[in-house]
Amino acid sequence: AEVIVVANREVAGALVAEAVERLAGERADAVLGLATGSTPLPVYRALAERVAAGLDLSKLRGFALDEYVGIAAGHPQSYHSVIDREVVRPLHLDARRIHVPDGRSLGIETAGARYEDAILAAGGVDLQILGIGTDGHIGFNEPGSSFASLTRVKTLTEQTRRDNARFFDSIDDVPLHSITQGLGTILRAKRLVLLAFGRQKASAVAAAVEGPLSAGTPASAIQLHPRATVVVDEEAASQLT
Numbered sequence: 001a002e003v004i005v006v007a008n009r010e011v012a013g014a015l016v017a018e019a020v021e022r023l024a025g026e027r028a029d030a031v032l033g034l035a036t037g038s039t040p041l042p043v044y045r046a047l048a049e050r051v052a053a054g055l056d057l058s059k060l061r062g063f064a065l066d067e068y069v070g071i072a073a074g075h076p077q078s079y080h081s082v083i084d085r086e087v088v089r090p091l092h093l094d095a096r097r098i099h100v101p102d103g104r105s106l107g108i109e110t111a112g113a114r115y116e117d118a119i120l121a122a123g124g125v126d127l128q129i130l131g132i133g134t135d136g137h138i139g140f141n142e143p144g145s146s147f148a149s150l151t152r153v154k155t156l157t158e159q160t161r162r163d164n165a166r167f168f169d170s171i172d173d174v175p176l177h178s179i180t181q182g183l184g185t186i187l188r189a190k191r192l193v194l195l196a197f198g199r200q201k202a203s204a205v206a207a208a209v210e211g212p213l214s215a216g217t218p219a220s221a222i223q224l225h226p227r228a229t230v231v232v233d234e235e236a237a238s239q240l241t
């Protein structure tokens, strides 16, 4: 992967926002792959500023990477809610064009296949924004995930539940399961941009970018992608050789 080390997350946000604006300029209804969590927020903030200044992204289509299973879509920390609050509203996107996997237990056994069909019907993801977990996950593809995996239900690791407890009242409230695009799904996107900030991401970034291809580091799958860019601050880059 191409690695770009930037001074801080605002610079990273501006850089990726620029790429999104360029994409939307080429094709107004381009398809964006949306990560949630803290990492992509500077990108969404930079895009929101551009939209406030007149950029029109209303034709853009989008697919979120993942959703929790076992909390209501209306829960403030469901990724439906997060995508609506952090992305759809501030970027003035058209909510009908933005998809999030269906984490409701009713129909969960077909939800993965339905999501794959929707991505294919949209013509695939043009630009996939990714964060990385401290355990090396992308999406919620925890260690052990197959490089060929498609959207399916996964069990969150203890580590991930601890990392995400900050969004909930207590760790006991963090869902046990998620529905996530697979590594195979992510690899089908035409372009990948993985962002990481802070020292706590340094070892995962090094393993993903320089380590062997390994299901133990799901993010190492990006090494198989011909157009993958990693944008990191100096702390997250600190274990790269």
Ligand code: F6R
Pocket (backbone or CB within 6 Å): 034, 035, 036, 037, 038, 039, 040, 065, 066, 130, 131, 132, 133, 134, 137, 138, 139, 140
């Ligand atoms: C979220 C996702 C996860 C996060 C990762 C990092 O949609 O797919 O892989 O990107 O857990 O989370 P943050 O950015 O909160 O450190």
